[in-house]
Amino acid sequence: MRVLVVGGGITGGVLALALAQNNVEVVVAELRETLGGVGHGITLQGNALKAFHAVGVYDELAEHGFAFDKLRMFRADGVQLMEMPAPPMGGDAVPPTMGALRADLAGILARRVREAGVDVRLGTTVTAIDDRGDEVVATLSDGSTETVDLVVGADGIRSAVRSMIGIDVQPKPVGMGIWRVVARRPAAMDSSGVYYGGPKFKAGYTPISDELCYAFLLEENLDRAYVGEHPNGKILKEHGQGYGGVWGEVRDSLADDAIVNYQYIEAILIEGPWHRGRTVVIGDAAHACPPLIAQGAAMCAEDAVVLAEMLTSGAPVDAVLPAFHARRIPRVKMVLDNSLQLAEWEIHPDTPGADPGRIMGQTLGALCAPA
Template sequence: MRVLVVGGGITGGVLALALARDGAQVTVAELRSSLGGAGHGITLQGNALKAFHAVGIYEELAQHGFSFDKLRMFRADGVQLMEMPAPPMGGDAVPPTMGALRADLAGILARHVREAGVDVRLGTTATSLDDRGDHVVATLTDGTTETFDLVAGADGIRSAVRSMIGIEAKPQPVGMGIWRVVARRPEAMDSSGVYYGGPKFKAGYTPISGELCYAFLLEENLDRSFVGEHPNGKILKEHGQGYGGIWGQVRDSLADDAIVNYQYIEAILIDGPWHRGRVVVIGDAAHACPPLIAQGAAMCAEDAVVLAEMLAGGDPVDEVLPAFHARRYPRVKMVLDNSLQLAEWEIHPDTPGADPGRIMGQTLHALCAPA
């Protein structure tokens, strides 16, 4: 089988690696100049780690990340409200949760993809896809026209492949933005923590190595000039006033010119089929959820492993793709719906019946079921 994967991020990288390990001939078209990448930290639940274990990158990632088994919830002043054990979503082979640097994950995945013999085309993407029933003719920006048995659009929330195959779904704003920063890890930080009831929607952190942590702050959508990575440490410190505990320690440790990432939070879910003929979109191209349950990367990695597994079974592509959608849709919809409910409660914390701890616990326990 010849497969074109458009996009070389977490979704595309895991899919390419899984397919190559099963014997497929895989080409990755990545518009960026590198498969690796910098960026902030990431919280990886056990089901994400299970997917990474399935494609052989977990052990190396574990040498860099920080593993833990709980989530603590605090008042804004740092007084602990509750401690929630993290369920074993990935089974016995991996820890319940791990914090890591996105750059470490991207670098490890990129190297394994190349070592697996994947044909990586950097600075390249698809410009047209001609589905002829038993194959797809793809025209790429590097000037080549090639034939593939399957094309997978793993090109993110603003997927060009999604548009090419006539799926008109667009990402929608959630009504909040997120600040992210990497900082020194206080010694007392040994798990993720979230802070409620402060002047903004929510603050939190995750340890990502022995020395570093990843901290975030959720608030309203700010002016577009803040979007991206900028030396805005001073601004984040100002916006993060009113939070104590370990989060306050992390905030106060930031330099005024610390590099901080700010993004609007958006969501998308394609309600109907994720494929047209032999072209399918997966990961954030099909479903992207707010990062309030830390399941974005997990849903993407699961998509990739499950699709590769189903293709390896030998069934025809035109049978695999609808079966893949039927298998994945209920799970990703549950995560997306619950993430959006959390966002609504965090924007409107006085909503009667609001109970973030309950919905987070229910979601994580539900995800212990196989993907």
């Protein structure tokens, strides 16, 4: 089997590695000039860690990250409301949760992909897909062509592959934006924490190493000039006033010129088939959820491991693709629907019956089932 993977992020990296480990010839076309990741942090639930364990990168990631087994919820002033144990979604081989730097995860995946013999084409993407029934001839932006058994679009929420195969589903704004920053980890921070009831939608943090943490603030969509990474520490500190406890300690520790990432939060779900012929989209190209349950990377990594498992089972590609969609859609739709419900409650906190803790607990409990 020969597979072209378009996109070398978490989804494409895990898929390429899983396939190569099963003797599949893989070409990765990545538009960026490097496979490195952005610098802010990421919260990885146990099911994400299980996927990384399946492709052999968990142990190295664990050397850099910070593992924990609970989530704490606070009032804006720092008074604890509840502590919720993190379910063992990844089984016994991995911890319930881990914080890490995205750049560490991306770097480990990039090196392991190359070590596995994957043909990585940087600064390159697909420009045309010619599906001939029993094979696909893909034209790349460098003018070369690749004849493969399958093309996989792992090229993110604004997937070009999705558009090229005629799936006209576009991401929609959720109505909130997120500030992210890496800072020194206070000694008292030993798990993720989220703060409710303050002047913005929500604040929170995750420890990502012995020395560092990742803090975030959710608020309304701001001017597009804020989008991206900028030395906006002073602005984040101003917007984060009104929160106490450990989050307030992290905020106050930031330099005025600290590098801060701000992004609009968007969501997308292709409810119908994710494939056309021998081309399929997975990960954020097929489903991207708000980061309210910290399941974005997990759903992407699960997609990659499950698709690789099914492709190397001996079943024909044209049977695998619909079966893959049928297996994945109930799980990713549950995560997306519940994440959107949480976002709605955080935008409108006075909604009768709003119960974020219940939704989070039910979702994480359900995700203990195998992917």
